[in-house]
Amino acid sequence: MADQKIPQVTAKRLPLYYRYLEKLHAIGKQRVSSAALAEALQIDPATIRRDFSYLGELGKKGYGYNVNYLLQFLRDFLRQDEVTNVVLIGVGNLGTALLRYNFYRSHNTKIVAGFDIDEGKIGMDIDGVPVYSMNRLKEVLELHSVEVAILTVPVSAAQSTTDQLVNAGIRGILNFTPARLNVPSHIRIHHIDLTVELQTLIYFLKNFPTNESKGEQNG
Amino acid sequence: MADQKIPQVTAKRLPLYYRYLEKLHAIGKQRVSSAALAEALQIDPATIRRDFSYLGELGKKGYGYNVNYLLQFLRDFLRQDEVTNVVLIGVGNLGTALLRYNFYRSHNTKIVAGFDIDEGKIGMDIDGVPVYSMNRLKEVLELHSVEVAILTVPVSAAQSTTDQLVNAGIRGILNFTPARLNVPSHIRIHHIDLTVELQTLIYFLKNFPTNESKGEQNG
DNA sequence: TGCCTTTTGTGATGATATGCACATATTTAT
DNA sequence: ATAAATATGTGCATATCATCACAAAAGGCA
Ligand SMILES: NC(=O)c1ccc[n+]([C@@H]2O[C@H](COP(=O)([O-])OP(=O)(O)OC[C@H]3O[C@@H](n4cnc5c(N)ncnc54)[C@H](O)[C@@H]3O)[C@@H](O)[C@H]2O)c1
Ligand SMILES: NC(=O)c1ccc[n+]([C@@H]2O[C@H](COP(=O)([O-])OP(=O)(O)OC[C@H]3O[C@@H](n4cnc5c(N)ncnc54)[C@H](O)[C@@H]3O)[C@@H](O)[C@H]2O)c1
Numbered sequence: 001m002a003d004q005k006i007p008q009v010t011a012k013r014l015p016l017y018y019r020y021l022e023k024l025h026a027i028g029k030q031r032v033s034s035a036a037l038a039e040a041l042q043i044d045p046a047t048i049r050r051d052f053s054y055l056g057e058l059g060k061k062g063y064g065y066n067v068n069y070l071l072q073f074l075r076d077f078l079r080q081d082e083v084t085n086v087v088l089i090g091v092g093n094l095g096t097a098l099l100r101y102n103f104y105r106s107h108n109t110k111i112v113a114g115f116d117i118d119e120g121k122i123g124m125d126i127d128g129v130p131v132y133s134m135n136r137l138k139e140v141l142e143l144h145s146v147e148v149a150i151l152t153v154p155v156s157a158a159q160s161t162t163d164q165l166v167n168a169g170i171r172g173i174l175n176f177t178p179a180r181l182n183v184p185s186h187i188r189i190h191h192i193d194l195t196v197e198l199q200t201l202i203y204f205l206k207n208f209p210t211n212e213s214k215g216e217q218n219g
Numbered sequence: 220m221a222d223q224k225i226p227q228v229t230a231k232r233l234p235l236y237y238r239y240l241e242k243l244h245a246i247g248k249q250r251v252s253s254a255a256l257a258e259a260l261q262i263d264p265a266t267i268r269r270d271f272s273y274l275g276e277l278g279k280k281g282y283g284y285n286v287n288y289l290l291q292f293l294r295d296f297l298r299q300d301e302v303t304n305v306v307l308i309g310v311g312n313l314g315t316a317l318l319r320y321n322f323y324r325s326h327n328t329k330i331v332a333g334f335d336i337d338e339g340k341i342g343m344d345i346d347g348v349p350v351y352s353m354n355r356l357k358e359v360l361e362l363h364s365v366e367v368a369i370l371t372v373p374v375s376a377a378q379s380t381t382d383q384l385v386n387a388g389i390r391g392i393l394n395f396t397p398a399r400l401n402v403p404s405h406i407r408i409h410h411i412d413l414t415v416e417l418q419t420l421i422y423f424l425k426n427f428p429t430n431e432s433k434g435e436q437n438g
Numbered sequence: 439t440g441c442c443t444t445t446t447g448t449g450a451t452g453a454t455a456t457g458c459a460c461a462t463a464t465t466t467a468t
Numbered sequence: 469a470t471a472a473a474t475a476t477g478t479g480c481a482t483a484t485c486a487t488c489a490c491a492a493a494a495g496g497c498a
Contacts, residue, residue, distance in 0.1 A: 007454070007455070008454085008455095009454085009455065009456095010455090011419055011422055011423065012415060012419045014422075015414070015415045015418045015419065015422075016412075016415060019397065033474085033475060033476090034475075034476075035475075040399065041399055042399050044456070044457055045457090045475090046456075046457050046458070046459095046477095046478095047455085047456060047457070049475090049476065049477060049478085050455090050456085050457090050477085050478080052476095052477090053476090053477055053478075057476085057477070058476095059475080059476050059477080060463080060464065060465090060475085060476070061462065061463040061464050061465090061474080061475055061476040061477080062462095062463060062464035062465045062466090062473080062474050062475055062476075063463095063464060063465060063474080063475070063476085064474085064475060064476080065476090078418070078422060079425060084421050086417070093315070093316040093319045093320055094316045094320065096312070096316070097312040097313045097315070097316040098413070100312045101312055101313070103414055103417060107414060107418065109414075109417055109418065109421065147424060148417075148420060148421060148424065150417070171424055172420050172421070172423075172424045174416060174417055174420055178238065180259065180260055180261050188420065188423055188424055190416060190419070190420045192411070192413070192416055193235075194317070194411070195234070195322055195326060195328075196231060196234045196235065197393060197409060197411055198305070198322060198328055198367075198369070198393055199234045199297070199326065199328065200230055200231045200234065200409070201367065201391050201393055201407065201409045202303050202305075202328065202367060202391070203230055203233075203234075203297065204230065204391075204407055205366060205367065205390055205391045205407055206298060226484070226485070227484090228484085228485065228486095229485095252444085252445065252446090253445075253446075254445080263486065263487060264445095264487095265447095265448095265486075265487050265488070265489095266485085266486060266487075268445090268446065268447065268448085269447085269448080269485090269486080269487090271446095271447090272446090272447055272448075276446085276447070278445080278446055278447080279445085279446075279493085279494065279495085280444080280445055280446040280447080280492070280493040280494050280495085281443075281444050281445050281446075281492095281493065281494035281495045281496090282444080282445070282446085282493095282494065282495060283444085283445065283446080284446090
């Protein structure tokens with residue numbers, strides 16, 4: 001498979017394409033061109049074609065892309081029909097919001113459990129997701145075959161919690177804390193630093209008041 | 220000023236440096252090398268030196284960087300002593316979490332108001348931040364000189380809300396909805412798509428089980 | 439003082455990503 | 469059937485970043 005060759009930026013755009021194709025499918029659209037996708041997603045059409053070209057020759061010249069075919073292809077490629085179970089550590093302000101949202105409704109990802117050290121939270125059920133004590137971490141991860149954790153604890157608890165996660169066999173962490181986590185090299189970490197995002201936006205506004213440059217890739 | 224020449228990625232890392240320097244300052248550290256910063260922030264030391272070099276010659280050979288000096292320099296450069304007022308549209312799950320967090324405690328950014336259409340929410344006070352009806356948008360933006368909005372409404376309301384924001388004179392939007400917003404070219408938008416972040420993490424885990432590659436820059 | 443060590447700032451190179459521009463293939467209309 | 473219109477896939481130029489590697493400068497120690 002072409003997997004090994006896909007640029008990181010492309011991998012980040014594929015879910016975007018997938019989501020939009022679902023929408024097109026839902027309204028009965030049969031075909032779509034890179035130009036139409038470009039318009040809707042605000043990505044250059046050549047970039048879109050290049051992205052798809054990494055996966056194979058998915059389109060037809062003079063026609064464009066068949067929505068059903070492309071959708072199905074991406075579904076397989078992104079393994080959208082396998083449900084991935086994840087857990088969330090730190091059921092506070094942000095953690096609760098993410099739990100409530102859950103990603104399952106529209107996606108293939110499901111938060112199956114929350115964890116906290118606050119006795120008041122342990123035992124709660126948030127929109128169907130149970131909150132456990134941290135000492136049940138390993139047990140629950142194994143039960144649900146969980147390999148990915150969302151980390152929304154206070155920054156002071158970030159490293160110790162991460163150590164516990166690594167110990168319990170996690171492989172990937174989506175880190176919302178500002179901490180730079182130390183982990184063995186086989187663990188993958190993605191950082192989402194909302195404070196930095198906000199500050200960066202403000203920085204650009206203050207320093208490039210008349211913004212002609214294209215927006216960068218965010219999220 | 221060197222402003223015009225700073226790469227986007229550097230601009231995103233500056234707040235990171237600033238935050239860590241504050242920490243060093245707090246524990247009384249006087250000097251720091253790019254190697255030490257690299258270790259703590261998990262960024263290549265050459266990248267750090269290059270980043271600083273865009274701002275001037277801030278270090279001294281054989282010595283490193285003076286923490287106080289660098290901190291003060293970045294404070295000025297990032298205008299960390301000017302408070303930037305922002306508003307938040309859509310006081311739901313995510314919006315409430317962001318409001319509660321607020322960025323003011325440790326940063327120069329303050330959410331001064333929330334907005335919603337839900338009658339049950341209008342008039343509320345969330346940790347000191349009032350929630351207004353959407354028809355008071357222009358008035359409140361002007362009162363507090365707000366130019367930046369955080370958007371956390373349902374995706375269905377994203378474009379119409381954006382139009383209202385643009386109309387009311389906003390210049391930058393931090394967009395948490397999955398919608399690709401259409402705005403005049405002078406408006407700057409940063410997207411934070413949490414679903415895509417999670418999916419991308421999972422994609423990389425599934426496809427590169429033994430991850431040797433460095434993690435990319437995320438937020 | 440003089441020598442060795444440390445560490446910067448940056449030229450050079452390599453890696454990754456974007457987007458133009460067009461040959462090519464296919465559709466659509468007449 | 470033929471021509472015109474459409475839209476892909478990709479070579480190539482350009483842009484943006486990351487990192488190596490080292491001369492040069494400054495510190496620190498004997
Ligand atoms: N809330 C936001 O909008 C926001 C924005 C930017 C960054 N963040 C970051 O996200 C993280 C969470 O923020 P928050 O506002 O939800 O904080 P919070 O205090 O509301 O929630 C933290 C939760 O973690 C739990 N916790 C504490 N120590 C723990 C431990 N050792 N193990 C397990 N659980 C533990 C607490 O009981 C609490 O429920 C913080 O690191 C914060 O910096 C949050
Ligand atoms: N909650 C999450 O963790 C999460 C994760 C990923 C993405 N998102 C995105 O963030 C957005 C908000 O998510 P949420 O879970 O907080 O939703 P939510 O339904 O809890 O909150 C949305 C809020 O917006 C208000 N609102 C609706 N229409 C409005 C309008 N026209 N003008 C002003 N306010 C309006 C609603 O009254 C509600 O208070 C959504 O677009 C969602 O896709 C949320």
